[in-house]
Amino acid sequence: MEVAGDIRTAREMGLVACTRCTRVWPAGTEAxxxxxxxxxxxxxxxxxxxxxxxxxxxxxxxxxNIYPMLETRTLFIRQDNTIVGGxxxxxxxxxxxxxxxxxxxxxxxxxxxxxxxxGLAIGVTRGARLSRERRHQLYExxxxxxxxxxxxxxxxxxLSSLVQLHALASITPGRASLFFALSVIFTMLSAQSFDSRxxxxxxxxxxxxxxGADA
Amino acid sequence: MAEGATNRLNLERLIACPKCDAVYEIVEPAPRERAVxxxxxxxxxxPRRRAxxxxxxxxxxxxxxxxxxxxxxxxxxxxxxxxxxxxxxDAAFAFSGPLAALSLAVLGFIVVVPMMRLMLLxxxxxxxxxxxxxxxxxxxxxxxxxxxxPWSMAEIFAxxxxxxxxxxxxxxxxxxxxxxxxxxxxxVMIVVQDTLMCRYSVWKSLET
Numbered sequence: 001m002e003v004a005g006d007i008r009t010a011r012e013m014g015l016v017a018c019t020r021c022t023r024v025w026p027a028g029t030e031a032x033x034x035x036x037x038x039x040x041x042x043x044x045x046x047x048x049x050x051x052x053x054x055x056x057x058x059x060x061x062x063x064x065n066i067y068p069m070l071e072t073r074t075l076f077i078r079q080d081n082t083i084v085g086g087x088x089x090x091x092x093x094x095x096x097x098x099x100x101x102x103x104x105x106x107x108x109x110x111x112x113x114x115x116x117x118x119g120l121a122i123g124v125t126r127g128a129r130l131s132r133e134r135r136h137q138l139y140e141x142x143x144x145x146x147x148x149x150x151x152x153x154x155x156x157x158x159l160s161s162l163v164q165l166h167a168l169a170s171i172t173p174g175r176a177s178l179f180f181a182l183s184v185i186f187t188m189l190s191a192q193s194f195d196s197r198x199x200x201x202x203x204x205x206x207x208x209x210x211x212g213a214d215a
Numbered sequence: 216m217a218e219g220a221t222n223r224l225n226l227e228r229l230i231a232c233p234k235c236d237a238v239y240e241i242v243e244p245a246p247r248e249r250a251v252x253x254x255x256x257x258x259x260x261x262p263r264r265r266a267x268x269x270x271x272x273x274x275x276x277x278x279x280x281x282x283x284x285x286x287x288x289x290x291x292x293x294x295x296x297x298x299x300x301x302x303x304x305d306a307a308f309a310f311s312g313p314l315a316a317l318s319l320a321v322l323g324f325i326v327v328v329p330m331m332r333l334m335l336l337x338x339x340x341x342x343x344x345x346x347x348x349x350x351x352x353x354x355x356x357x358x359x360x361x362x363x364x365p366w367s368m369a370e371i372f373a374x375x376x377x378x379x380x381x382x383x384x385x386x387x388x389x390x391x392x393x394x395x396x397x398x399x400x401x402x403v404m405i406v407v408q409d410t411l412m413c414r415y416s417v418w419k420s421l422e423t
Contacts, residue, residue, distance in 0.1 A: 007253060007254055008237070009238060015226070015229075015231070015238065017233065017236055020358060021414065021418035022230045022232070022415055023418070024226050024238060025226065034422055035358055098382065101378075133255070136255045147365055147371060151371050154306070154325070154368075155378050157306040157309045157310065158290065158306050158375055159379050162290050162299060162300070163299070164299050165295075168297050169294065169386070173317075175314070177314065177317060178316070178317050181320060199235070200235045200237075201236075
């Protein structure tokens with residue numbers, strides 16, 4: 001697409017853009033006539049919803065780590081494994097690679113997501129050190145990666161339906177699986193609530209301020 | 216461009232990046248080329264010739280694969296003479312008691328939502344491809360299908376199979392069931408489908 005000089009936003013042009021079908025309408029239009037989506041130049045409740053979902057997501061993430069994710073019964077032992085406990089045990093048996101993958105998927109990525117979403121939201125209200133391009137990339141990564149955390153819950157489902165060998169061995173899902181799933185759902189909702197257009201607005205306002213100071 | 220932009224005719228020639236609000240004048244890219252937002256690199260237009268027919272064909276295939284993969288076992292396990300196999304429905308209903316709600320969620324994410332999304336897509340695209348007027352409620356249907364997108368997790372489940380396999384491979388003997396291969400194909404198809412899908416083109420074709 002050809003751009004001549006400075007990029008202008010729909011808001012600056014007195015227009016409002018539909019985020020679903022990319023059509024533009026005069027500012028103040030209520031709903032997109034092409035796709036029916038409700039129109040808002042900026043989602044003013046965006047950050048409130050981001051934080052609300054973020055907080056519930058974080059609250060659910062705590063029991064997700066305290067309670068056992070899997071309960072394993074073999075002939076002689078009955079064992080409850082938390083997310084971290086399971087990874088540590090794998091590492092002790094020498095399965096460093098798998099332990100690393102599990103730790104990355106269920107600990108590093110969720111915590112990284114919480115930090116990233118909080119960073120994006122704070123960046124909009126207080127200004128950020130990262131450039132807007134970087135922050136937008138961060139937002140895209142968080143939005144993309146969010147749903148993949150659900151893989152843990154699916155693995156629990158697969159293992160506990162598969163490993164049902166009567167007395168020999170059986171695996172049942174632990175309470176943490178529910179909290180983990182909720183935490184993933186809430187952080188997905190939190191990331192979805194974030195209006196990425198705010199990243200670009202805030203930066204623009206700053207640049208203007210900067211220009212004013214120079215003059 | 217800005218001054219005359221309130222003119223309705225002019226607005227039709229503009230496109231706004233849904234992610235960063237930048238406005239461009241529409242330049243229809245050649246087939247296999249893409250129009251990308253200059254500052255946030257979101258893909259705005261990515262037309263493919265005959266994408267509609269291909270999308271329908273793929274949606275039908277994936278739909279059949281999901282139904283078939285739901286009932287056939289996808290993994291089989293054996294140790295000490297005892298065997299067990301598991302289908303997707305078994306996996307979804309692995310959660311019981313206080314965790315039963317999770318069974319519904321899992322079933323929704325890997326079977327119901329993906330199927331619903333595909334059926335809506337077929338419903339919307341078939342009249343478009345046949346050059347008929349849009350199906351009744353097509354716009355609402357496509358909007359709903361789009362909003363279901365992030366919650367359709369069939370491909371994530373497929374990868375979960377692989378992870379589960381690695382996790383128990385040293386505890387027991389594990390074999391693939393037929394559904395495992397169906398799911399492997401399904402993952403590839405869903406990825407291809409995503410690259411074929413040009414939202415702009417669909418919305419444009421639903422315009423009256």
